[in-house]
Amino acid sequence: MTDQHGATPMIEVRALRKSFGEHEVLKGVDLAVARGEVVAIIGPSGSGKSTLLRCMNLLEQPSSGEVWFEGTQINLPGVDVNRVRMRMGMVFQLFNLFPHLTVLDNVTLAQTKVLRTGRDEAQERARALLAKVGLAAKEQAYPNSLSGGQKQRVAIARALAMRPAVMLFDEPTSALDPEMVQEVLATMDELVREGMTMVVVTHEMGFARRAADRIVFVDEGSIVAQAPPERFFGAPASARVRQFLEKIPT
Amino acid sequence: MTAGLQAVHDSFPLLLHGALVTVEVTAMALVLGAVAGLAGGLARVSPLAPLRGLAAAYVSVIRGTPFIVQLFFVYYAFPQLGIRVPPMVAAVCCLAVYSGAYQTEIVRGAIQSIERGQIEAARSLGLSRAQSMRYVVLPQAFLRMLPPLGNEFVALTKNSALVSLVTVQELLLSAQLIISATFQNFSVYLTIGIMYYVMTSIVSTGTQLLERRLKVYV
Numbered sequence: 186m187t188d189q190h191g192a193t194p195m196i197e198v199r200a201l202r203k204s205f206g207e208h209e210v211l212k213g214v215d216l217a218v219a220r221g222e223v224v225a226i227i228g229p230s231g232s233g234k235s236t237l238l239r240c241m242n243l244l245e246q247p248s249s250g251e252v253w254f255e256g257t258q259i260n261l262p263g264v265d266v267n268r269v270r271m272r273m274g275m276v277f278q279l280f281n282l283f284p285h286l287t288v289l290d291n292v293t294l295a296q297t298k299v300l301r302t303g304r305d306e307a308q309e310r311a312r313a314l315l316a317k318v319g320l321a322a323k324e325q326a327y328p329n330s331l332s333g334g335q336k337q338r339v340a341i342a343r344a345l346a347m348r349p350a351v352m353l354f355d356e357p358t359s360a361l362d363p364e365m366v367q368e369v370l371a372t373m374d375e376l377v378r379e380g381m382t383m384v385v386v387t388h389e390m391g392f393a394r395r396a397a398d399r400i401v402f403v404d405e406g407s408i409v410a411q412a413p414p415e416r417f418f419g420a421p422a423s424a425r426v427r428q429f430l431e432k433i434p435t
Numbered sequence: 436m437t438a439g440l441q442a443v444h445d446s447f448p449l450l451l452h453g454a455l456v457t458v459e460v461t462a463m464a465l466v467l468g469a470v471a472g473l474a475g476g477l478a479r480v481s482p483l484a485p486l487r488g489l490a491a492a493y494v495s496v497i498r499g500t501p502f503i504v505q506l507f508f509v510y511y512a513f514p515q516l517g518i519r520v521p522p523m524v525a526a527v528c529c530l531a532v533y534s535g536a537y538q539t540e541i542v543r544g545a546i547q548s549i550e551r552g553q554i555e556a557a558r559s560l561g562l563s564r565a566q567s568m569r570y571v572v573l574p575q576a577f578l579r580m581l582p583p584l585g586n587e588f589v590a591l592t593k594n595s596a597l598v599s600l601v602t603v604q605e606l607l608l609s610a611q612l613i614i615s616a617t618f619q620n621f622s623v624y625l626t627i628g629i630m631y632y633v634m635t636s637i638v639s640t641g642t643q644l645l646e647r648r649l650k651v652y653v
Contacts, residue, residue: 244559270560277555277559281552281555283557284653294570295557295562299560299562328652344560
C-alpha cells in the first residue's frame with residue numbers, strides 16, 4: 186500500500202472496472218493520488234472520467250477492482266461507507282444544493298447530523314466558510330435565488346464544512362455561464378494554495394494547467410496518458426492526446 | 436317546500452350530530468391512512484425486495500376491489516371467523532386502509548420525483564440512507580405530495596358516506612332516518628349535500644394554504 190516514496194496514497198484505485206449493463210465504462214484503471222496532490226482528470230465526454238471519480242467515494246459501486254482510502258480498502262462488505270464519505274468532500278456539476286434549506290442550513294446539516302457538532306459551533310463554522318467563498322451576505326437565502334456560480338461556491342462550502350481530507354470535483358464549472366466560471370475556479374485555486382488534496386474532473390484546461398500537479402487523460406475507459414501539466418500540454422504523449430487538445434481551448 | 440324547511444329546521448341538531456360523526460370518522464381515517472400511506476410509500480422505495488413486494492400487493496389488492504366489498508367483508512364476513520368488529524372500528528379501519536393505498540402511491544411518486552442528485556449530495560456528505568430520506572428527500576417530497584393528498588383527503592371525506600351502510604350514524608344515515616320520518620327527500624338531501632360541500636371545501640382550502648406556506652423556497 187505504499188508508492189516508491191514510501192508514503193501511503195490518499196486515494197488509490199486498482200484494476201478498477203465498472204459496467205452499466207453490457208456497457209463497460211471503466212476497463213481496468215489504476216490511479217494513486219498522494220496527500221496534498223492536485224490531479225486533473227480530463228478526456229472526452231463518455232470517456233468514463235466522471236464514473237472514475239464517483240467510484241472513489243463509492244457513489245458508484247465498482248464492478249471489480251479495489252478502492253483504497255488513507256490506507257484502507259473501502260469497497261469491501263462491512264466497511265462503514267458513511268464514515269469514509271464524510272472525509273471526502275464532493276462537488277457536483279449540477280451543484281445539488283438542498284433547495285428546501287437556506288444557504289446556512291445547507292452548510293450546517295451534515296455537521297449536525299453526521300459529525301454531531303452543536304448547532305452554534307456548526308453555524309459558526311458555516312459562516313466562516315461562507316465568508317471564505319464570498320457569500321456571507323447570502324446565508325439566509327434559499328438556493329433557488331442564487332446564480333449558478335454562487336450555488337457552486339455554497340456547494341464547496343458545504344463540502345468543506347465536514348473538514349474533508351480530499352475534495353472530489355465532478356465537472357464543477359460545466360453547467361455555469363461563462364462569466365461565472367472564474368469565480369468558482371478562483372475558489373478552487375484558493376483550496377489548492379491551502380494544500381488541499383483534490384481530484385478534479387474538468388474541461389477547464391487553464392485551471393488544469395496552472396493548478397494541477399498531474400494531468401490524467403482518460404479515453405474509452407482507460408488512462409491513456411498522465412504527466413505533469415508542462416509536459417502533458419508541451420509535449421503530448423500520443424496522437425490521441427494531441428487530437429483531443431486541438432479541439433479544446435487551452 | 437315549507438314542510439321541507441320545517442323538517443330540516445326541526446331535525447338540524449340530528450344532522451349536525453351526523454356531520455360531527457362524519458368529521459370524526461374522516462379525521463381518524465385520515466390520520467391512520469396517512470400513517471399507512473407514509474409507511475407504504477417508504478416500503479415501495481425500500482432497498483428490501485420483500486418490503487417492496489408487500490407494499491405493492493397492498494396497493495394492488497385494495498385499489499383493485501370495491502371499497503364497499505372491503506367494508507362488508509370486515510363487518511359481515513369477519514364475524515363468521517368469530518371476529519366481531521364494532522361498526523365504528525370497521526368504518527375507520529376500512530377507510531384508513533383504503534385511503535392508505537392511494538396515499539402510498541402518492542408518497543412513492545413524490546419520493547421518486549426528487550432528483551437523484553439530492554440523495555447523492557446527501558450521501559456524499561456522509562448522511563446515511565435513512566438520514567438522507569429524513570432530512571433531504573421527505574421534506575421536499577412532502578411539498579409535492581400536498582396537491583394530490585388534498586384530492587385524496589376530499590375523496591376520503593366523501594367516501595365516508597359509505598360507512599352508513601354498516602350502521603354508523605354519520606351524516607348520510609342521519610339524513611335517511613329523518614327522511615323516513617318526514618318524507619322530505621328534496622330538502623334533506625339538498626341540505627346534506629351543502630354540508631358535505633362545506634366540509635370538502637375546508638379540507639381542500641386547508642391543504643392549499645399549507646402548500647402556500649411551505650412553498651417559500653421554490
